[in-house]
Amino acid sequence: MEWVNAIIQGILVGGLYALFAAGLSLIFGVMRLVNIAHGDFIVAGSYLAWILVRATGLHPLVSLILVIPIAAIFGYVLQMVIFNRTLGKDILPPLLVSFGLSVILQNMLLETFTADSRKLDAGTLETGSFSILPGVAIGYFPLLMFGTAIAVIAGLQYMFYHTALGRSFRATSDDKEIALLMGLDNRKVYAAAMALCLAVVALAGVFLAIRSNFDPFMGPGRLIFGFEAVIIGGLGNLWGTLVGGVILGVAQGLGAEIDPGWQVLAGHIAFLAVLAFRPRGLFPRMT
Amino acid sequence: MAEVLLAIEDLKAAYGDAKALHGVSLTLNKGETLALIGSNGAGKSTLLKCICGLVSNKSGKIGFKGEEISSLLANEIVKRGIALVPEGRRLFPSLSVEENLVLGGKVARKGEWNLNAIYGLFPILKEKRHQPSTALSGGQQQMVAIGRALMSNPELLLLDELSLGLAPIVIKDIYDLLPRIVGGGMSAILVEQDVTRALNSASHFMCLQEGRVSLQGAPHDHSREAITRAYFGT
Amino acid sequence: MDVISRSTRASRIAGVLALVLAMVLIAAPWWGSIATERLIGEFMIYLALASLWNLLAGYTGLVSVGQQAYVGFGAYVLISLALLAGWHPLLAVPVAGIAAALIAIPVAALVFRLQGAYFAIGTWVVAEVFRLVCAQLQVLGGGSGISLPAATMKLLGDSRMWREATIYWLALALGFVSVAVVYGLLRSRIGLALTAIRDNETASVSLGVKIQRVKYAVYVAVAGVTGMIGCLIQLQKGRMSPDAAFSVNDWTAFVIFIVVIGGIGTIEGPIIGTLVYFTLREFLADLGSIYLMILGVLAIVIMLAAPKGIWGFVKDRFGLSLFPTGYRVISKD
Numbered sequence: 001m002e003w004v005n006a007i008i009q010g011i012l013v014g015g016l017y018a019l020f021a022a023g024l025s026l027i028f029g030v031m032r033l034v035n036i037a038h039g040d041f042i043v044a045g046s047y048l049a050w051i052l053v054r055a056t057g058l059h060p061l062v063s064l065i066l067v068i069p070i071a072a073i074f075g076y077v078l079q080m081v082i083f084n085r086t087l088g089k090d091i092l093p094p095l096l097v098s099f100g101l102s103v104i105l106q107n108m109l110l111e112t113f114t115a116d117s118r119k120l121d122a123g124t125l126e127t128g129s130f131s132i133l134p135g136v137a138i139g140y141f142p143l144l145m146f147g148t149a150i151a152v153i154a155g156l157q158y159m160f161y162h163t164a165l166g167r168s169f170r171a172t173s174d175d176k177e178i179a180l181l182m183g184l185d186n187r188k189v190y191a192a193a194m195a196l197c198l199a200v201v202a203l204a205g206v207f208l209a210i211r212s213n214f215d216p217f218m219g220p221g222r223l224i225f226g227f228e229a230v231i232i233g234g235l236g237n238l239w240g241t242l243v244g245g246v247i248l249g250v251a252q253g254l255g256a257e258i259d260p261g262w263q264v265l266a267g268h269i270a271f272l273a274v275l276a277f278r279p280r281g282l283f284p285r286m287t
Numbered sequence: 288m289a290e291v292l293l294a295i296e297d298l299k300a301a302y303g304d305a306k307a308l309h310g311v312s313l314t315l316n317k318g319e320t321l322a323l324i325g326s327n328g329a330g331k332s333t334l335l336k337c338i339c340g341l342v343s344n345k346s347g348k349i350g351f352k353g354e355e356i357s358s359l360l361a362n363e364i365v366k367r368g369i370a371l372v373p374e375g376r377r378l379f380p381s382l383s384v385e386e387n388l389v390l391g392g393k394v395a396r397k398g399e400w401n402l403n404a405i406y407g408l409f410p411i412l413k414e415k416r417h418q419p420s421t422a423l424s425g426g427q428q429q430m431v432a433i434g435r436a437l438m439s440n441p442e443l444l445l446l447d448e449l450s451l452g453l454a455p456i457v458i459k460d461i462y463d464l465l466p467r468i469v470g471g472g473m474s475a476i477l478v479e480q481d482v483t484r485a486l487n488s489a490s491h492f493m494c495l496q497e498g499r500v501s502l503q504g505a506p507h508d509h510s511r512e513a514i515t516r517a518y519f520g521t
Numbered sequence: 522m523d524v525i526s527r528s529t530r531a532s533r534i535a536g537v538l539a540l541v542l543a544m545v546l547i548a549a550p551w552w553g554s555i556a557t558e559r560l561i562g563e564f565m566i567y568l569a570l571a572s573l574w575n576l577l578a579g580y581t582g583l584v585s586v587g588q589q590a591y592v593g594f595g596a597y598v599l600i601s602l603a604l605l606a607g608w609h610p611l612l613a614v615p616v617a618g619i620a621a622a623l624i625a626i627p628v629a630a631l632v633f634r635l636q637g638a639y640f641a642i643g644t645w646v647v648a649e650v651f652r653l654v655c656a657q658l659q660v661l662g663g664g665s666g667i668s669l670p671a672a673t674m675k676l677l678g679d680s681r682m683w684r685e686a687t688i689y690w691l692a693l694a695l696g697f698v699s700v701a702v703v704y705g706l707l708r709s710r711i712g713l714a715l716t717a718i719r720d721n722e723t724a725s726v727s728l729g730v731k732i733q734r735v736k737y738a739v740y741v742a743v744a745g746v747t748g749m750i751g752c753l754i755q756l757q758k759g760r761m762s763p764d765a766a767f768s769v770n771d772w773t774a775f776v777i778f779i780v781v782i783g784g785i786g787t788i789e790g791p792i793i794g795t796l797v798y799f800t801l802r803e804f805l806a807d808l809g810s811i812y813l814m815i816l817g818v819l820a821i822v823i824m825l826a827a828p829k830g831i832w833g834f835v836k837d838r839f840g841l842s843l844f845p846t847g848y849r850v851i852s853k854d
Contacts, residue, residue: 032637033638034637034638034639034641034642036586036638036641036642082821082825085825086824086825091582091584091637091638092578092584092785092824092828093824093825093828094638095584095637095638095641096777096781096820096824097820097821097824097825099586099774099777099820100778100817100818100820100821100824101817101821102817103774103813103814103816103817104813104814104817104818104821107810107811107813107814107817108810108814110810111810111811111814164393167382167386167389167390168390170379170381170382171379171381171382171390173381174379174380174381174382175377175379177341177361178373178377178379179379180340180341180360180361180362180365181339181341181361181362181365181370181371181373182362182365182390182391182393182394182435183362183365183366183393183394183439184362184390184393185360185362220645220769223642224642224645224646224649227639227642227646228646231635231639231643261653261656261657262657264649264653265650265653265654265657268646268649268650268653269650271646272631272646272647272650275631275632275634275635275643276631279634
């Protein structure tokens with residue numbers, strides 16, 4: 001029965017991993033950029049929520065009303081001021097700049113908040129659960145997380161394929177020169193994409209902070225989980241990313257059942273296995 | 288009295304170190320169609336791209352409706368009423384036929400062209416409106432490219448190598464529609480490999496040879512031999 | 522008549538100076554303190570890691586954020602051979618190199634399926650796997666690591682002076698080998714191929730340059746040398762936990778900063794970068810995390826304003842080249 005429980009918890013945490021991954025996937029799709037500091041921004045989102053909750057006494061989930069817009073604006077500015085300058089044929093500048101940002105962010109968080117781990121308290125939502133089978137409890141919060149992931153991905157898909165904004169993303173990513181001739185300033189298109197990405201990142205950060213302890217150095221680990229979910233699921237496919245997150249979560253859960261020290265390792269092994277046997281992922285869409 | 292729409296003075300352009308234009312000047316009046324001919328690499332596409340703002344490494348003056356546009360970004364230039372039908376079509380593969388057209392209308396000015404009008408001009412596109420643009424034949428893609436440019440209701444339409452890669456009968460069909468496309472007072476510059484077609488479709492022509500103007504004027508003012516000489520630079 | 526020359530006047534002068542410098546350095550155990558030897562040794566380690574990373578990223582286009590995998594791997598090979606089989610540490614070094622190169626082959630087979638930045642993160646994941654696996658090996662100290670046994674250290678030399686000197690000379694040797702391997706590779710046909718790939722990959726494919734094979738070869742060779750450096754680090758530190766042996770910060774982040782600041786894609790860059798890094802460390806390390814933030818800001822500013830780094834800027838401005846790899850036509854008119 002513990003195995004069934006492990007699998008179910010793994011599926012639900014897959015939702016959180018999909019949230020980590022969704023922004024990565026979006027940015028890569030629009031501008032072929034991979035932000036090494038992506039995980040650190042998730043953690044920064046956690047800290048942002050923590051400050052706001054302390055200052056206003058709001059419930060962590062309600063603080064999202066402030067956290068998400070702040071993160072989005074920051075993303076827009078970040079892209080306009082820094083990342084837009086790095087985009088071009090060479091992959092090194094964006095990679096190295098985002099690496100630098102990662103180091104800066106981690107140490108900035110360390111200096112501001114110390115290395116102590118913190119947590120956001122969501123009250124009864126966190127602890128409540130219901131039982132569908134004896135020995136298998138489904139927490140309200142993990143279920144909310146999973147449901148949110150589905151909603152976010154559905155929302156992003158709709159945006160991408162049925163709105164003018166999504167059209168501008170697709171056109172700019174296809175051919176940014178001709179997109180200019182359509183009146184699309186690609187600097188602003190990229191900035192809008194990054195704003196959206198950091199909004200999702202901030203949401204993920206708040207969920208992360210409620211679910212478990214967080215500290216300034218958790219970023220790279222979250223980046224890796226998001227990345228693994230993207231690769232397992234298949235490039236260019238947001239729903240695939242959800243599946244990838246679930247597979248990762250389940251692999252980790254099963255690994256933990258064998259031995260707690262094996263949790264993360266089991267996820268890596270699942271990722272490497274997919275890389276070995278299905279290098280393009282399970283549901284690839286990009287050529 | 289003819290109104291000057293486009294006035295280019297001593298335009299020089301380069302891609303990296305490779306110089307493409309060595310000082311081209313031209314004047315286009317409102318309502319005129321100019322045929323731009325010349326062999327491969329003569330600089331015809333470069334000239335069109337310079338007008339649209341897609342070439343940054345350039346010097347010289349480009350005046351459109353009295354405004355100096357040579358230092359403007361491409362997305363600003365299109366708002367002023369210039370549209371390009373690019374060489375090789377360059378449709379957006381991730382967008383459907385209709386999405387390509389709608390995007391073309393993003394900076395639409397007032398005018399006769401809208402989605403329905405485009406479908407009226409090219410009925411086959413209405414049938415295929417939701418298909419990915421890449422699923423269409425070459426000729427149909429060319430129609431989408433033309434329609435996309437028309438959607439913004441430009442005053443100056445730039446057509447780059449319409450016939451490239453198309454079957455002769457398809458080319459003929461498209462050129463038969465050209466009067467309807469540039470009717471209604473639109474001005475156009477037509478870059479075309481097929482010299483005969485080009486000269487038949489325009490009131491004026493300009494021949495480029497290795498980045499320089501080798502001959503220009505009205506088609507019937509020059510002999511076949513003179514044009515051939517100008518084309519090949521002999 | 523024209524003559525094709527491979528050296529510049531600056532490089533010939535530098536060559537002589539380097540020879541003098543080498544002799545001074547080798548004699549350090551006699552004129553310097555153990556602390557000096559350790560500092561120079563550390564310098565050599567970072568110089569070596571930076572030169573190798575530069576070869577991978579700046580020349581071959583393989584931006585790896587996971588070289589710490591081979592550093593730790595080399596360290597653990599040494600520990601295994603020393604602890605479990607009583608080997609002399611200096612014998613373990615070449616074995617660790619070969620072992621690291623061998624394990625890099627299947628790793629490359631996996632990670633080469635990824636492109637660009639995803640390749641980078643993939644290499645990081647592999648390093649994490651290595652770390653987590655080593656942390657599970659109780660016989661080698663598990664999560665807290667284990668010290669090299671005293672008996673092993675005695676094999677290096679009877680007195681502390683000789684032990685430190687031996688480690689120091691090993692550091693000099695590896696530093697020299699790393700830079701020599703990089704320089705030699707870049708002057709050879711492989712180097713020409715790499716430059717061709719870097720400048721225009723599509724064109725070089727059409728010219729028959731077997732890109733994948735070249736990339737594989739470089740990646741595996743670099744892994745091998747990095748493994749040996751890992752041994753050296755283990756010898757210097759005596760005891761390392763898996764977290765330290767496979768540390769991203771120590772063996773990748775700092776290395777990347779060194780190469781970026783010094784000048785990526787140039788051979789002189791890593792040398793300049795290591796000098797700058799150690800100078801900054803000397804004055805700013807007390808600031809702790811603020812020091813790291815400064816490094817990060819510096820790397821970003823250089824990437825945005827002077828992407829070719831300090832040496833790249835100097836080279837473009839003054840046409841200097843201390844390690845010329847190209848061909849110059851000299852007109853003897």
